[in-house]
Amino acid sequence: MKLIKRTFLLLATVITLIIFFNYPKLNIIAGYSAKSTASSVFLAKRSLSLTDKTDNNFSPINLANDIVSEIKKEATATAIGLLKRKASYRDGLGAVLIPNKKTKLVNNKPKRSTPDLKTPFPYGNKAPKDTVFNNINYTKIRSAVDDIFNDSTQTRAALVIYKDQIIAEKYDTGFDKNSLLLGWSMTKSITSTIFGILQCQGKINIQDNAPFDEWKNDERKNITIHNLLQMNSGLEWDEDYNSISDVTKMLFLEEDMTKVQLEKPLIGKPNERWNYSSGTTNLLSGILRKQFDSHQEYLDFWYTNLIDKIGMNSMVIETDAKGNYVGSSYAWATARDWAKLGLLYLHNGNWNGTNLFDKDWVNYATTPTPTSDGWYGAQIWLNAGSRYSDLPKNMFSFDGYQGQYVFIIPDYDLVIVRLGLTKNIDFNQYLKKIINSIQ
Structure with a gap:
């Protein structure tokens, strides 16, 4: 029984040390994933599944689990179940990580102009002219x-x-x-x-x-x-x-x-x-x-x-x-x-x-x-x-x-x-x- 207790204690100590030395990395992993998810879902209008399958699907970022709140416009990422980070989306400003609970976001929005839909691309946003160049293969x-x-x-x-x-x-x-x-x-x-x-x-x-x-x-x-x-x-x-x-x-x-x-x-x-x-x-x-x-x-x-x-x-x-x-x-x-x-x-x-x-x-x-x-x-x-x-x-x-x-x-x-x-x-x-x- 003493051997089992010692083994368990040693294992717990090793796990604690691993978490302690890797905690800063988990903070970065969860932060990247939360920010990437919030921007992808709320700014770029992609699905959470596509975001996780593509943008966040590389090591070590894929160690994080992501969820989103459509109502709050927030994304939360948890790194291997141990550390959680949150990113918030603001219209006109995109997504931002919330560094800590005391953070107060500055949410002033830039003024934007109306797109020109009458002038063809590139000088406007109307469809480009159908141009064919004889010297292009x-x-x-x-x-x-x-x-x-x-x-x-x-x-x-x-x-x-x-x-x-x-x-x-x-x-x-x-x-x-x-x-x-x-x-x-x-x-x-x-x-x-x-x-x-x-x-x-x-x-x-x-x-x-x-x-x-x-x-x-x-x-x-x-x-x-x-x-x-x-x-x-x-x-x-x-x-x-x-x-x-x-x-x-x-x-x-x-x-x-x-x-x-x-x-x-x-x-x-x-x-x-x-x-x-x-x-x-x-x-x-x-x-x-x-x-x-x-x-x-x-x-x-x-x-x-x-x-x-x-x-x-x-x-x-x-x-x-x-x-x-x-x-x-x-x-x-x-x-x-x-x-x-x-x-x-x-x-x-x-x-x-x-x-x-x-x-x-x-x-x-x-x-x-x-x-x-x-x-x-x-x-x-x-x-x-x-x-x-x-x-x-x-x-x-x-x-x-x-x-x-x-x-x-x-x-x-x-x-x-x-x-x-x-x-x-x-x-x-x-x-x-x-x-x-x-x-």
Whole structure:
């Protein structure tokens, strides 16, 4: 009997220790699953079963069990029956995790404009013109697009635009041109674009030092907005989605995501070390908040001066519990609306005759960060270092987790969108095939 008791006690101790050391991981797992479920069900209008079968069906997130309340617009996830997290949906702001019971959500909604349903895509939201180009081999381009739709790639949407016209478009089963899809880090390029618009309006100078009193008395006082946009500020940051890291703690534990990078020390000097950081982008969102007299003005500006102005009316950028746009990660839109952002850059900031920003901003945003090996500009990915060996070096892109892409290829007047759940695609070959379909 004593042996049985000792064995039971040892087993209980081992289980307790396992739970103790893995509890922080369970917090992240449940947080990810609750947030993903709330956004998918209430914002993207998908079923809970589809969400669990696809978006949340990877290790270790699939250890969580999800339930939703249609009445409360809430999603709750429980990690292996031990830890529970809740996310709440707010109209116009998307879903947000509730960090703790004392959290009071900031629920101000941005003002939105009415979609233009009279003008054909891309400059409005009416059906695009039926255009056929004699120099396009449509058989080749359809074949290239078809090849990236399979169980391995898990592509959900593919769109190819040539000279402002759709020449190929395809969606996975259960998705269509109206489906909202998460851009993940493509959101960073939107945040950068807001700086470009303010710069061109003469309301901000990106060469100024970052406006934080917390940095005035130490070496961080020399960090400029430019350094932050290029992600070479020298600030400490760990961007690892497979562990408990700075980025996972920020996205799934913090009420105010604009402050996490603010509190980090320097581990280098500005302009000497490129370090990809979602914390930096949310810090930039906090800097944008400082440009406006009220929180409502901050919320409205992103839509009135960019998103709705170019007809990306499906887009919603989710906010954190304090009402800050999560500029690093949480923009949702249709494939066609993601393409509009690419077209805006293809046309050097001009949208159907109106300049939102100018070519100087595009040149700036696509100039390689000195320490990035030609891979990165101002929150935009580049091909200057020939990451895609068979493609033009002046190609650039908005990139996101799990293979979200908007490629802009100026030499061929192309914008190419791919949205899905994996990166299991040879994009060099895929884009090369599309280019080769243009004769």
